[in-house]
Amino acid sequence: MSSRPETEGLRRRLGLFHLVLYGLGVTIGAGIYVLIGLTAAEAGLYAPVSFAVAAGVVLFTGLTYAELSTRFPVSAGEAIFVEKGLRRPQLALLVGLLVAASGIVSSATIAIGAASYLFHLIPIEPNILTAGLIIFLGLIAAWGILESVTIAAFLTVAEIFGLLLVITFALEADPMLIERAGELVPPFETSAWSGILSGALLAFFAFIGFEDLANVAEEAKQPKRTMPRAILLTLGLSSLLYLVVVSVVVLSVPMEALTSSASPLLLVFETASPTTLLSFNLIAGLATINGILIQMIMSSRVLYGLSKNHHLPTTLGKVSPITGTPIIATVVVVAIVLVLALALPVGQLAEWTSRFALLVFALVNAALIGLKRQKTPLNSEGFVVPLWIPVIGFLTCAILLIFSLATLI
Template sequence: MATLARKLGVADAVVVGLGAMLGAGIFAAFSPAAEAAGSGLLIGLGIAAVVAFCNATSSARLAAVHPESGGTYVYARRRLGTFWGFQAGWSFVVGKTASCAAMALTFASYAAPGQARLVAVLAVVALTALNYRGVQRSARLSRLIVALTLCTLVVVVVAALAGGTASSHNVAPFPGSDLRGILQSAGLLFFAFAGYARIATLGEEVVDPRRTIPRAVPLALGIVLVVYLVVAASALLAVGADGLAATTAPLRAVVEAGSYAHLSPVVQVGAAVASLGALLALILGVSRTTLAMARDRELPPFLGAIHPRHGVPYRAELAVAVVVIGLVAVLDVRGAIGFSSFGVLTYYTLTNASALRMRRDEGRAPHWVAALGLLGCLVLALTLPVGAVVGGAVVALLGAAVWLVRHRRA
């Protein structure tokens, strides 16, 4: 069987991780996090990073043993049973579909705040049409988006610190914070780390994966955490938690608050491009997982069709687009982020549970890593806003009911 060429070293794997994490989440997630925890969101950011590290480590070790497409959908089927594998895939599809809605709304909040829902729907339709014809985000385009995102964040930090509005009173001693609020902010900010497990999928492309991947994961997460902390602290200094919580485009508000308001269009463009790039990647990922589950008959088999000319899972992509448009119509950015976080945290709960079933000779990480990740995911999921928890639980139970009915018929 042909395999991919092993060309990527530690630095290459770190860049891939940065490209997956430094997306549009940072342009939206600070708003609901500030509403939940005030300036305590800085603590929440650190908690989210620790949980993300545990999850990514568990994913990396499992990927080395199960080098198959499908992620935790595959791991949980092998380690925990078919039901839990289905629940993992279901949670991923649900959570990432909500992420698509959040990214579409984030794009619209920056690009056309007066017509956010309409513009978000048009963005989903346009990117689905591109995907339908086989247009995908290339590695070169990913690097360009990362570079543009970093430049935009530099503009935000400079405008925040030098714009004349920065005040230490906005961050000390973490006004508006309590334990539940901080944990809720961590669950919401977990959304901004989405994509870190991309490193774990490189097992067939990196040199010495058992050494390279475990080194690249903490390096990439550490760099992203530093970037996010600098941006978050600067934004809080400039406008405070109330200023961040009052808008769905928090980083634009930071720039517009001071003497660098004329740079606001730069942030608008940077956020819009990052959001569209993230949305395109998310649609690709969700549709491919839907395809895999349809082929296994865990979802309706007709979703597993491949277009004879363009070679894409067009029915899965169209189904994902319809659901995303429905979510855009009923959710705001904050609701979409909360719902997405619940689904993804459920997914990684099963990742860590699968990792706990690994043997020492399979290269597993210390058990405390997976145990901490599992506990962290559960705690953060249950401390999310009530609407996200209730909605996520209902959808999870719906998935369980679908699985039970299907298997009883089988």
């Protein structure tokens, strides 16, 4: 009899390819498919600059995550980073719960949107469709990390294909778009840059997700080598895609129509054939479904990691000997997502996701600053950034967070 003990750790099954697809899958998705119009409402034609500013803010934090994932390649990464760097266990628990909560709320919000879209293809009562979708994706998340990430990888490829389809169709419809690229350069005027910064907060939401890679580090092969590469490749590829997509959309779609649309990318296909339009609709649906799956995987790993580090009940840290996944933590996540999606108004909570992320990012950068000031050595050779990287990461996140909170006053 050779069954695995129920408390055995997670299995390292993810290589660089799967990690990058996981990172792209949780980063690219509902954000870019719906945020362009909202960003353009703030920044106008300069929306691509807003995305560039957001990418710049995220880059420094991404480099911080790259080093910390080398130092501590475990689940519930942010909580461990903060606990080790700031030496505040209570603060570490708060960070972990914030990360898990943001993933759970995002899953519930996306599930409602996905069900609303799928209702046009599957005419089932919306609440039943929402519940069925969440349970189905929860079963996939519990199936096994390699299996669930492989499915997410296929959905990620579909997401990326959809964005490439937007670029290709827009350029074929109007080859002059490339020559008009100069129109995207903003003037040095306060009004223009105020709108760009407001748009950057919205654009920032589209980049949230790369940090979820830290929460599957315990299931990564050779994490000290693959995790930094996966994080940086995820940020680089998603940033490039975003900038090109946003540029062709704002140049090819009338601004009035763009800023008032809940499905801005569909406007690019107004002259497309019914088959092309249907294909893109399906791809957009897959993008939202993928976000639910990956966010549930991430949230369950955070609860698992907090349990293993004695911040939450040990039950949440139990791993199934059959699937090699944290079954109880996954069930808890799916149950909470169901409650939020079916019973609570999650819209306003979802608006705070980017603010929670900025707060977590600021604390993670502060943690690396603390570790470097402690002169804590790496356990072995790994990825290292200079001190000024987390300093700038902390300042940029803090400034954007303060700017976003000021808009509420």
